[in-house]
Amino acid sequence: MxxxxxxxxxxxxxxxxxxxxxxxxxxxxxxxxxxxxxxxxxxxxxxxxxxxxxxxxxxxxxxxxxxxxxxxxxxxRPDPVTRATLDIPITRVEVEARGARYGYQMLARGHEMTPPPVASAFGLSAPEEMLHIEALHLADDAPFILEDRWVSLGTCPEIVDVDLSVQSANEWLVMHKPYDLMDLRFYAVNANGEMAARLNVSEGAALLVIERSTWIGKRPITTVRSVTTPGYQLLTGS
The missing domain is CATH 1.10.10.10 (Winged helix-like DNA-binding domain superfamily/Winged helix DNA-binding domain)
Incomplete structure (x- = not known):
């Protein structure tokens, strides 16, 4: 040498x-x-x-x-999970690990301009057209997580061809779009009428909300607002 x-x-x-x-x-x-x-x-x-x-x-x-x-x-790894203080779980795996049967419903899907809260979450100077998805994850046919997600078409153009009525955006993104930056927020809300109806809980029930945004470099990948049912637990480890 x-x-x-x-x-x-x-x-x-x-x-x-x-x-x-x-x-x-x-x-x-x-x-x-x-x-x-x-x-x-x-x-x-x-x-x-x-x-x-x-x-x-x-x-x-x-x-x-x-x-x-x-x-x-x-x-x-075919199902990469980046170790951190908190990982991004695949909700299907999360449900099945609890011994429950996983189910999934896509409630809405469309190309829309990002509203101010989403543009702000991504740090955008102007609205962009992104894929907007609303979905409900189920455990033993009962609501588990209500998901409101925006996906960048710049970093994830392939998702347009994915049948999101069969595979959730959550699972597809974890499998195909590793990130190198994530913002994470937790807070509680009281269920409004729409949340209560979709999650089958009483109006005013206390619910945990998880908001997560990811980037590759400085380019946004996805931001999601997940509203969980009462009793939801987020487990961490390293």
Whole structure:
């Protein structure tokens, strides 16, 4: 190894390699389910030691970005969940993990200009046309989460061709659109007439609301307002 390459390798930390691989996942150079090159091949490409790649891959594995298996190598998780203080769950998986039968109803779908609260959530200087979806997630045929979602057509043009009456936007986005920035808010509301009717609760019932917006770089992906039924619990872990 030449002195130049030795110096280059010494300067590439495992965090640098981790961030490079993560960036390739976010940009979909490595897509969900793809098998990654061997550690030694990545080490040669990026000019670092194999042990540096192994340390980076272990961190990505712990974060839920990739999955490493002895003898079969490393692949991007088909259902990536980025480790954070709070993860974005797939609601279907959430319901099934509780031992309930999952159901889903798309209530409305259309292309609309973003109203001021949505434009503000994304930091837009002017309204944009986005996909607006209203949906109801069910557990054992009972309302579970009422979802009001806006999806950017700039970062997610493929969603136009997805049958969202069959697969929820929540699940499609988690599976296909990893993010690198998220804003999250929790607050309580009292159910108004429409919420009460759709969630089958008493008008005035206290409900937990989760608002979440995600970006890839500075470009918005989606913002969603999820109103949950009484007794909903959000579990976290790392």
């Amino acid at each position: 030449t002195q130049v390459s030795e110096t280059r390798a010494a300067r590439r930390s495992w965090q640098d390699i981790r961030d490079e691989i993560h960036s390739r996942v976010l940009s979909r150079r490595y897509k969900p389910g793809d098998k990654l090159p061997r550690d030694e091949d990545i080490a040669e490409e990026l000019g670092c030691a194999r042990s540096t790649v192994q340390r980076a891959m272990q961190d990505l594995n712990d974060a839920g970005i990739v999955e490493r298996k002895r003898k079969s190598g490393t692949q991007v």
